[in-house]
Amino acid sequence: MIASTSSRTFTRSLLGCSSCASPRRTLLPPLPHLAISSTRLAIGGPHQSRSSSSSGPAGMPTVATSSLLSTTREAALHTHGLRWRDDESIHPPTKDPDGNIVPGSVPTFVEPSAEDLISVDQGGRETKKMNLYQAVRDAMAITLSKDSSSVVFGEDVNFGGVFRCTMGLADEFGSERVFNTPLTEQGIAGFGIGLATMGKTAVAEIQFADYIFPAFDQIVNEAAKYRFRSGDQYNVGSLTFRSPCMAVGHGGLYHSQSPEAYFLQAAGLKVVIPRSPIQAKGLLLSAIRDPNPVIFFEPKILYRSCVEQVPVSDYQLPLSSAEILQEGSDLTIISYGPPLYTIEGALHLLANPSEDIQSLVPRDLRGLKVELIDLRTIMPYDIETVVNSVNKTGRCIVVHEAGKMGGVGSELAAEIQQRCFLKLEAPVQRVTGWDTPFGMIYEKMYLPDQVRVLDSIIETMRY
């Protein structure tokens, strides 16, 4: 590790751009492109016959067996869009009174290079098997160790958190920096704003996304508008809310919600939802360091079930950037969070329908080339990637757990309609939760499952 770091530093100094703002490559030749970086879902491919660990026809991928996940060190180190963050400080660039960026204060990002892939013994980057809560914890541990002004707080975070995301952090960094608050969401949000406006890096936890609403006023009226209303004199850019979200199997009304669309109108706020441990760590570190208040919703069903090799170093993944998980030319499917794995299952059913549904799955669709997009940042979202894809495929489905009316799908469908009007060959479909509260024992039919996604694919293609 040491050897590698110094050689990277040496490369940087050779290039003379240790304070350069733009991402850059080292002098080493680029790696041969790995198949996993752009086309991760090889539908119908031989490796798809892995046995499934849960319900569904044999061979149907689940979160445990998903090909969306990076199970090898090589794949993890070549996560699309990953940039290493090797400097010690995480503060955003400082500006002089004239608004110019002070040289040397710019964060140094490093593009992944061939030397990352050499063995760990020889100084290559290390990865570690982590589930999603461990990856989230790792991101917070990096923040706490690199940024002395950072604090982590919320209900029950001191003992490790009800989902273990803050395990051991209080022991490691002290109870003054990792602490419990009284049970008050509006208080937690306001308290975080107060910390952030004083220059502290505040990582606040709302125990369940369902309970973020008491803090709605502080988040929407205060945090989101803080910079704008003060003529840029004050801001709460160093504030991040983390909150477990979405269905978990038996969460009922108040342990299942996906409230992301409620924040779509809160100009000034960012909303991010990861799909996996690598994504969670990289996006959370970006969220914490972004100069804006960010709500980071963590799909709680993935906390333990979703396991990847995760780079141990400090790295970031870009916000407001969607990721194409699989390239295709016939149909675009856009989603975020756990439904991505549902879609993977639906695509498996489409390619290999089990006997009972073969008559319902048209033979000519079995080789369908689907482009699958993970939106990742809900706000401000990456419309370019979406539009480029739909202009290519002419058809689009949006999938999310939240209800349909006024959901993220509505926003995307409207934008796609406006920007891809002449290219669209079918109406934009929304496969979402129903516009009901989240009834506990109705979860199976409430959520967009593999069958509903499959049906939507067939209907869209048959339009």
Added chain:
Amino acid sequence: MLSRASQVRVLASVARTTPRAPRTAARQSDARSDAASLSLSYTKALFSTSRSSHLFPLTYLSHSPVFLDKVASPDSSGVIPAFRLLDGQGHVLPEVPEEWKKQLEEVPEETWVKLYKSMMFLPALDTILASSQRQGRISFYMTSYGEEGVVVGSAAAWSPTDEVFAQYREVGVLVWRDYPLSDLMAQVFSTVSDKASKGRQMPVHYGSPAHHFHTISSPLGTQIPQAAGAAYSLKLSPERKGDCVICYMGEGATSEGDFHAGFNMASVLGGPVVFFVRNNGFAISTPAAQQYKGDGIAARGPGYGIETVRVDGNDPLAVYLASKEARRRAVEGQKPVLVEAMSYRVGHHSTSDDSSAYRSTDDVSSIKKLDSPLFRLRSYLEARNLWSSELEEATKVEQRKSILRAYAGADKEKKPAWEEMFGGVYGDREDGGLERHLKEQKMEVKRLIGKWGESDMWKKDLERHDGGIEAVKKW
């Protein structure tokens, strides 16, 4: 932590003693000595101290239920007294202990004079700006009439680097901190020079990092948990040792959930903060009697384990000294302290309000006549030969002149460039630009103005802003 066995022993020993006597006696004698150090009979203040150990929820046991409906106070009247030094005529009350008289004398004379001048400045400013609202030159205004002593008296007690979170009727703090009058006018008139909000917020929503005055926002009570967070930040920042957070609010705002959240968080998590409640009797039309049933706001402080004092808000000397003491305790204890200042909102709630619809003008004018903080302080200063009618007149003329000068300057200025409508929503991207969707919407505005800008529907409005239509065309 005590072991289970020793907890039981403690419980048993507490249960054996007469239920209330020992603790109540201790509390009362402590409270008495606290109170004695502040004042006697008529002029009283109570700094209560939380001393519960929280080993278990019950602090003592009783064999019959004890119902309480009042806060215990030294004279057992059940009402927390207000700390007062001056009578309505501005004479130091005869009952005031020597200690407090001495403290009054120790305050530098120029502090009292500056305090009075700053208090005078408020009605001068308010009269001009409220009437300019009536003439339609500004869209909105809120006066400080009647609360000059509350706001400036407390402002004088803070250190200049104390972080202030205000509600909206605390411009006196900025006046005390010598906030440039031109900046103040720029905010109220939303001119191109408005640093506080770049024309984005309504008038009186001031803010200035240079004056450690956090930008005001309209939602009530939101600043209270924010102040708790800021106080915690100070606690973690060795370089800010000795500084304090000051959080102002009206008695109406204390009914918001954020009040409870903020007080509880500040108390549990610590950090130096003075919560300062301006209890002026009204929240718009709602009298305090319809706001709460308890003994005002001060009575709530001890419930949160927060040291509390109530003060006569029309007595600027008492406000100043009590605030100073509250601040000292907050900083030394790295904890919250509550001050409730009792006063009366003499003016309307805002320029959008006619208070004669819900209270008699006679009441207002009799209070103005009988109990004016300005009159009280002026008499006190005159008795000490620190002020005179000549000084009064000269200061009035000088203040009015400077206000009118700044007013005329701001009235002539352009509004901020249209570009500011899109700025500051998000922090700069790495490429220094706007977020994608805002850039697109900004270009849409450019297109629209390019096409329709010269029409009668838009032209006049567009040209009022810095750079006008031409600046937009260059986007």
